[in-house]
Amino acid sequence: MQTINTPLGLKLPKLGLGTWPMLGDECTRAVLQALALGYRHIDTAAAYNNEAAVGQALTDSSTPRDQIHLTTKVWWDQLQPKAMRASLEASLKALQTDYVDLFMIHWPGKDWDLARSIETLVALRDEGKALNIGVANFPLPLLRRVVEEIGAPISAIQVEYHVLLGQQHLLDYARQHDMALIAYTPLGRGKAAEQPEIRQIAAKHGVLPSQVALQWLLAQDHVAAIPKASSEANQRANLEACDIHLDDADRALIAALPKNQRVVNPDFAPQWDPAEA
Template sequence: MSSNQSVPVITAGGAAIPQIGLGTWHLHGEVVDGAVATAVAAGYRHFDTAAYYDNETDVGHALRATGLARDSYFLTTKVWYTELGRDALRKAAEASVERLGLGAVDLLLLHWPNPEIPLAETMKALCAAKRDGLAKHIGVSNFPISLLKQALALTSEPIVANQCECHPRLNQKPLKNFCDDNDIAFVAYSPIGSGKLTEHPVLSGIAATHGKTSAQVMLRWHLQRGNIAIPRSSKPERVCENIAVTDFALSAEEMGAIDEMNAPDGRMISPSWVKSWE
């Protein structure tokens, strides 16, 4: 197993975020303990959870068990889309911090937008959560360009990240460019396409050239695009593989071939409550 990888860091809005993080969706109890312990040994210093994952207590326990100093890693959690009113967001943020038991989170995100709650109210509450010490930084998730523009106009604190589905079939180039232009880190969830792209001939061909897996090729593609990627795995060998992507580079031709995999129907995650991706 590869270990102690040195992962590049993206800076945005005053935050410094390691480009590879451990996603924890669906990981609980001893499984998350093992995944976090393996990740720390392999060099991860970025961990992602959410109130909706129902594992913040477990993630906090797992991180404390590693013995890492709190200021040596980056921790993200998210407020669920039903909790975006002023009082509800405050209570949700306080509850997340309490469950994690690690003090202020490094990044507090709005998990999904909610058109039923005024964005001005939500952003005001999110900024207050930062100012009152619940989070060091704030951001959003699943925000298209139009909504991100509105959020930027309404915020009194830097929006340091937008976390969205992104992989070769959904490369999000316009949204990524907008984030770059506004000093917002672009964080990719489902960065290897939920495991559905590993047999794609473009990826498997490039992987064979470099002696890597297709998943590693996709994660290297993210790094070279300036994305932050948060792959999730409970398997120790995969956790280690996913961070072992700093010892090779994709050529411009290989990057272009992966970019060309982008497709109009590439989105894999589209919940019923999302009315528009525009």
């Protein structure tokens, strides 16, 4: 499987397994199954309430821990230094591991001390509890502050990204600064596969519409995707999407789709880029 390799040491398989909203035994089975099929990138978060289930799968799997890229995240109301540390310690205990490969701030905080939070994030990396650090759901102006003003060694940005939601400004910035952009909700919660243009492309290639939407992301430089898939059939289909080749005509059809259809927008979300709303 292709990986994104950055100067800061991130080695991120381009296709990962998203685990929200799976819980308990369902989550453990799905992660175990994915690892058996060849997935080597698992994404979770403290807020998902499934880290223990993921940790059980990692323990039960025959795949060595050092061959698995594991991401977790700290929730936006736990960004004070002591709370961040406590969150990561709890995550490591639940995941039954000494470190995570990528530790991220899940959402920007409210009335928070950005510099102190980022300072703590960097310290946790320096201590080896996280091999790499990143942020999720940060609009470009906030990401710029983290990288350019604070100077944090950010390896990845995770945001909603799919054929119906553009992230070109963030993607350009990520490429300029050798960061990975990790696309969550990469199928737009089913909306991508419903588009006539995506169905047309899928019929042309004899593949599933969801595979077309996923391949569009995976073919992009510096982009990884983490679709949630619990069944073996869906996990296999997502893996097989890696081998599809879209042509210029396909990409032109996708480029013409609206790019402002955001599906994840909680009341605590930051102000998004109007061009990529």
